[in-house]
Amino acid sequence: MIEYKNIDHILEIPELQESVLLIVLATAQIEASMAEGEFSVHSLIESFKSMSSSLREFLKVNGDNPALKALKKDIDSSVISFQFYDRLSQRLEHVNGSLLLLADLVSDKDKLKDPVHWDALKNSVRKSYSMESEHDLFKLLYDDGLDIASALRIIKETAESSRAFGNLEEEDIELF
Amino acid sequence: MKILVVDDSKSIRSLIDFSLSDFEQLEITEAENGQVALDLARTHDFSLIVTDVNMPVMGGIEFTSKCRSELSLTCPIIILTTEGEDHMKKRGREAGANGWIVKPFVPESLIETIQKFIDI
Numbered sequence: 001m002i003e004y005k006n007i008d009h010i011l012e013i014p015e016l017q018e019s020v021l022l023i024v025l026a027t028a029q030i031e032a033s034m035a036e037g038e039f040s041v042h043s044l045i046e047s048f049k050s051m052s053s054s055l056r057e058f059l060k061v062n063g064d065n066p067a068l069k070a071l072k073k074d075i076d077s078s079v080i081s082f083q084f085y086d087r088l089s090q091r092l093e094h095v096n097g098s099l100l101l102l103a104d105l106v107s108d109k110d111k112l113k114d115p116v117h118w119d120a121l122k123n124s125v126r127k128s129y130s131m132e133s134e135h136d137l138f139k140l141l142y143d144d145g146l147d148i149a150s151a152l153r154i155i156k157e158t159a160e161s162s163r164a165f166g167n168l169e170e171e172d173i174e175l176f
Numbered sequence: 177m178k179i180l181v182v183d184d185s186k187s188i189r190s191l192i193d194f195s196l197s198d199f200e201q202l203e204i205t206e207a208e209n210g211q212v213a214l215d216l217a218r219t220h221d222f223s224l225i226v227t228d229v230n231m232p233v234m235g236g237i238e239f240t241s242k243c244r245s246e247l248s249l250t251c252p253i254i255i256l257t258t259e260g261e262d263h264m265k266k267r268g269r270e271a272g273a274n275g276w277i278v279k280p281f282v283p284e285s286l287i288e289t290i291q292k293f294i295d296i
Binding site: 045 | 185187198229258265273276279282283285
């Protein structure tokens with residue numbers, strides 16, 4: 001759970017104070033949605049586990065039944081689909097963290113006008129990313145200077161041929 | 177045979193458990209971060225550990241490193257993460273991990289990787 005320190009020391013500029021409050025509200029909404037989603041997805045996973053377990057018992061006595069075997073395969077493949085929710089959660093968590101860092105910066109009048117703090121913020125946001133597509137999007141927007149639509153189009157094109165969109169041929173497994 | 181699964185996402189822990197559910201001889205223990213896992217590893221004898229990298233309190237790289245240096249554990253440690261960059265894999269290898277799988281994982285591949293280290 002991400003915590004926001006406090007905004008009591010906020011600037012005397014009302015527009016800025018409102019902006020910070022809106023950012024904090026957005027992060028709270030994201031966190032609430034993530035908590036609801038986590039609960040629902042977990043319940044769904046438990047249901048699939050239960051179905052898989054029952055099916056395993058059926059297969060013990062009727063192992064040659066092609067319909068049962070196909071159903072087991074379908075249920076097992078859901079494991080991959082469910083993981084996309086985890087990726088979504090992580091991405092939202094990183095967005096939340098970035099927004100809170102931004103709120104912290106703009107609510108401090110000394111930091112607000114200091115480019116060093118903006119650079120530090122940018123670096124912190126970049127370091128918070130764990131997925132390649134997050135780094136790519138950051139690079140396209142910040143380093144390459146692309147507009148949002150173009151950057152998103154490139155990310156989408158790359159993603160569609162990647163594992164994140166179900167292309168599981170490019171598995172990334174290394175043994176040391 | 178005991179396997180320790182370390183991930184801050186309850187969903188991912190459940191999915192790993194789900195993926196290994198055909199192996200009735202496996203006893204899966206779950207931990208939500210590296211610190212909890214390290215405490216468990218002090219008192220339990222795990223045949224294999226699967227851990228995420230990015231977790232609160234203690235991440236998977238630090239956990240792996242402490243398993244090797246503080247607890248002198250020799251069991252295989254497989255890192256299962258969304259991180260796919262080479263410098264991260266290098267850190268994992270240097271910490272003492274035996275394998276690296278980038279999420280989303282395919283259940284069959286996870287099982288095959290585990291089978292390269294333990295007999296299930």
